[in-house]
Amino acid sequence: MVTQFLEQLKNIFKEMDRALIAYSGGVDSTLVAKIAYDVLGDRALAVTAVSPSLLPEELEDAKIQAASIGIAHELIQTHEMENPNYTSNPVNRCYFCKSELHDTLKPLALGRGYPYIVDGVNGDDLQDYRPGIRAAQERGVRSPLAEAGITKAQVRQLSQYLGLPWWDKPAQPCLSSRFPYGEEITIAKLQRVGRAEIYLRKLGYQGVRVRSQGDTARLELPPEAIREFVLNTDLEQLVAAFQEYGFIYVTLDLEGYRSGKLNRELAINTIA
The missing domain is CATH 3.30.300 (GMP Synthetase; Chain A, domain 3)
Structure with missing residues (x-):
């Protein structure tokens, strides 16, 4: 099953000429970045959004993991804290967070010649209340893990199979x-x-x-x-x-x- 999922993910990236990965440094987006790099090489780029909601320690982990994988990695600043729709913390707060993220990533991707933006949303995420997913879908973002029906547990299994030392890293949402x-x-x-x-x-x-x-x-x-x-x-x-x-x-x-x-x-x- 692990190898079957791995082949599915590789085939998804083989359909893409170039891809930009919305990369948080969590186990999900890191697995996506790893496979994207294995398939696309220097035609894959990982981009991490930096804002007050990201722990500095998590940012350092993201840098270390990207370097270990070998994928090109860049940082961008996002400004969701300037949006009262976000800071008032409504039940759909994540919608405004992901809107800001992908409205920032999209012009970067287009300007650099990346026709695809992908994220680390997995199959389990689709079963929870995640308004941020809708914001990403509205902007044409692809979610290879979810497309392949891969759960969080299977993400960890795949990461361990690939020898990624952070396969059991605890989840760390914003x-x-x-x-x-x-x-x-x-x-x-x-x-x-x-x-x-x-x-x-x-x-x-x-x-x-x-x-x-x-x-x-x-x-x-x-x-x-x-x-x-x-x-x-x-x-x-x-x-x-x-x-x-x-x-x-x-x-x-x-x-x-x-x-x-x-x-x-x-x-x-x-x-x-």
Whole structure:
């Protein structure tokens, strides 16, 4: 099955003369960049959007991974923080984020002679509430992983099969996903969430989220790590650090991290 999916992806890129990859450095877009480079060589270009919602550590990872693959890699600035439709954080915030991204990428691609822009959307993403996907589709962006029906688990299997050392890298969506819908997003809020998550990573915890609601930080850890965290962490020191970042209250989500948890509010409101 792995080799079958790999051949499907290669065939998709063989249809393209040149392709620009919307490359975040996550495991999905990195797999797409790897296969694009294997098929197209120097006719593939990876481009990473830089904005306050991207952790500097994630940007460095993206640079390292692109260099390891060998693909040409460039950075662009996006300005979604200047759009009140984005910063007001409506339920379709991601639509405005991806609109800004692809409205920035498209003229770059056309000016450089890249007829195709591709992204790392996978088959699982199509089953979740992802308004950003619509923005990309409206602009003609292709999603090879989704076209081939490849799930997140299969992305990891393919990445491991190809020997990519980051095959098990935790998902790291943009920092704006840490805020409940309707709460205004500011650069200062993004920075404090980013610093708080880096603090947890330095303690040795991966796959963590710091959900921000007003002055409260709600920590989400992998469920299996919660007991160890409570027993072995200097909680007084952690609270002091988070308060220095700008939070007043620090809480622990006893359920642990679950992807898409903020979208539960949408389901509840729909039922109501």
